[in-house]
Amino acid sequence: MADETNTKKFLYINRKAPYGTVYALESLEVVLIGAAFEQDVSVAFVDDGVFQLMSGQDTAGIGMKNFSKTYRALGDYEVRKLYVERESLAERGLVSDDLMAITYEDENEDYAEKPSIHFVDRSEMTKLISEHDVILSF
Amino acid sequence: MSTLHTVNKSPFERPSLKTCLDHVVQGDAILLIEDAVVGARKGGAFAEALSHKQASCSIYVLAPDLAARGIKAEDIAEGIALVDYGGFVDLAAGKARVCAWL
Amino acid sequence: MRFGIVVTEGPYTHQASDSAYRFTKAALEKGHEIFRVFFYNDGVNNATRFAVPPQDDRNLQVLWSELAEKHKLDLVVCIAAAPRRGILDADEAKRQGKDGNNIAPGFLISGLGQLIEAGIQSDRLVMFGD
Numbered sequence: 001m002a003d004e005t006n007t008k009k010f011l012y013i014n015r016k017a018p019y020g021t022v023y024a025l026e027s028l029e030v031v032l033i034g035a036a037f038e039q040d041v042s043v044a045f046v047d048d049g050v051f052q053l054m055s056g057q058d059t060a061g062i063g064m065k066n067f068s069k070t071y072r073a074l075g076d077y078e079v080r081k082l083y084v085e086r087e088s089l090a091e092r093g094l095v096s097d098d099l100m101a102i103t104y105e106d107e108n109e110d111y112a113e114k115p116s117i118h119f120v121d122r123s124e125m126t127k128l129i130s131e132h133d134v135i136l137s138f
Numbered sequence: 139m140s141t142l143h144t145v146n147k148s149p150f151e152r153p154s155l156k157t158c159l160d161h162v163v164q165g166d167a168i169l170l171i172e173d174a175v176v177g178a179r180k181g182g183a184f185a186e187a188l189s190h191k192q193a194s195c196s197i198y199v200l201a202p203d204l205a206a207r208g209i210k211a212e213d214i215a216e217g218i219a220l221v222d223y224g225g226f227v228d229l230a231a232g233k234a235r236v237c238a239w240l
Numbered sequence: 241m242r243f244g245i246v247v248t249e250g251p252y253t254h255q256a257s258d259s260a261y262r263f264t265k266a267a268l269e270k271g272h273e274i275f276r277v278f279f280y281n282d283g284v285n286n287a288t289r290f291a292v293p294p295q296d297d298r299n300l301q302v303l304w305s306e307l308a309e310k311h312k313l314d315l316v317v318c319i320a321a322a323p324r325r326g327i328l329d330a331d332e333a334k335r336q337g338k339d340g341n342n343i344a345p346g347f348l349i350s351g352l353g354q355l356i357e358a359g360i361q362s363d364r365l366v367m368f369g370d
Contacts, residue, residue: 006360008359008360010356010359013237015154015157015239015240021370022281022282023248023281026280026281026320026321029320029352030280030352030355030356033320033351033352033353033355033356034352034353034355034356036353037353037356037357037360039356039359039360046157046161047153047157122160122161125161126160126161126162126163127163129141129161129237130140130141130163130166132235133234133235133359134235134359134360134365135235135236135237135238135365135367136246136355136359136365136367137237137238137239137240137367137369138240138248144366146255146256146259146368146369147370171259172255172256172259173255202262222266223262223263223265223266224266224269224270226263226266227243227263227266227267227270227272228270230243230263230364230366231241231272231363231364235364235365236364236365236366236367238366238367238368238369240248240367240369240370
């Protein structure tokens with residue numbers, strides 16, 4: 001099936017906080033390039049990966065580029081399925097309001113703004129993994 | 139179809155084994171490679187969690203990584219199977235996808 | 241079966257490149273096809289021909305280059321990650337005004353799209369990293 005249509009379901013799993021290592025940034029770079037390939041793309045945030053979506057990131061004091069705004073542009077790249085694991089948030093003392101609001105414009109509904117972030121339980125995250133063809137971990 | 143999960147870091151250093159164990163479904167396989175093999179040691183803090191998981195998943199360790207770290211095959215937790223790199227390839231081919239818990 | 245391999249760490253500090261090499265070799269020995277080996281993140285550091293490990297140690301770059309030659313492997317180094325870490329081919333060195341290049345035989349610098357393509361074209365994508 002996947003071979004015939006050449007469309008596969010890609011799942012990016014992000015498990016690391018930004019800035020301490022390059023993985024968050026270089027994962028985002030793959031997601032952006034990958035968007036041009038018209039695959040079915042989902043991006044998951046598990047463990048410390050949830051910190052990638054924190055609002056109010058300010059990197060002025062560490063001399064590194066703040067790339068957090070790029071997540072908000074993902075909708076323009078047709079990347080509209082961001083999954084955040086609820087347990088990962090809770091374990092870190094975070095709530096959904098701590099994260100950036102990320103939306104996309106739904107062209108089928110008069111460009112209404114819709115949330116790209118879906119909060120899922122660990123069991124739903126587990127199911128997501130088992131439903132994808134290609135898993136890229138960063 | 140099921141998934142091959144690979145874990146390559148010691149569970150004493152990183153939560154990746156724990157996170158992996160939290161995200162497997164019935165019929166999946168877990169392969170411990172590199173430093174993750176230290177978690178398979180009989181009597182170690184993670185042996186019980188690995189044994190418990192065998193009700194739903196098969197668990198493997200990469201034998202060359204085990205040997206390199208001085209752990210004998212008979213000293214790994216019960217039910218965990220040893221594979222070589224060829225066995226790793228077979229596991230990857232036999233499942234629908236590979237999920238690396240890096 | 242067709243495998244895609246991704247290596248996201250450099251040689252020596254992490255075992256990732258060794259593991260990926262041994263997996264790739266085992267897959268080839270079993271008659272599988274390797275669609276591509278893609279080097280990303282610090283994995284691009286596997287591609288410098290200037291690494292000189294001690295003589296009694298394995299030389300991962302040479303191992304990869306030899307495996308590539310023997311099996312006509314496609315070893316692709318990410319063009320976004322490589323220049324950032326000083327891995328340059330002749331074209332890129334010229335473009336960036338650098339006085340030399342260091343890409344090893346058998347390695348090719350190309351775009352991140354090659355990683356996505358490996359995901360699309362391979363039956364299984366296997367990642368090795370930190």
